[in-house]
Amino acid sequence: MEKKETILVVDDEKDIRHAFKKTLESAGYRVLTASSGKECLAKLKKEKINLILLDILMPKMTGVTTLKKIREEYPSLKVMIITVVGEEATKERTVRLGIEGYLVKPIVKLDLVKAVTDVLSEV
Numbered sequence: 001m002e003k004k005e006t007i008l009v010v011d012d013e014k015d016i017r018h019a020f021k022k023t024l025e026s027a028g029y030r031v032l033t034a035s036s037g038k039e040c041l042a043k044l045k046k047e048k049i050n051l052i053l054l055d056i057l058m059p060k061m062t063g064v065t066t067l068k069k070i071r072e073e074y075p076s077l078k079v080m081i082i083t084v085v086g087e088e089a090t091k092e093r094t095v096r097l098g099i100e101g102y103l104v105k106p107i108v109k110l111d112l113v114k115a116v117t118d119v120l121s122e123v
Helices: 014-026 037-046 063-073 088-096 109-121
Strands: 006-010 030-034 051-055 078-083 101-104
Touching (some): 030 037, 078 088, 101 109
Parallel strands (some): 006 030, 006 051, 078 101
């Protein structure tokens, strides 16, 4: 069953991008990737994205900065945070910016697919 939703995975780690892409494509999603906040924002101008999986700890432009820019231009776009850091202050800041979820790496494949499916099935 092919799903129509497009997910953008934003992470500076190539292995993470590849693993998430492979897992989500096998679940029927269309998956694009970006290695930075800047690349993420450029892809948003060209593609219709249904959900962004956004890493917090990235060089140059952090996930929080990227999220703020996303909210300015795309206030209703669904965003889930992915991070190795379970830091409460960062979590609270991103929740205030309006996120749909917060996943702490490493993320089990089934948990990733379930979290994404749950967020995208919300109306």
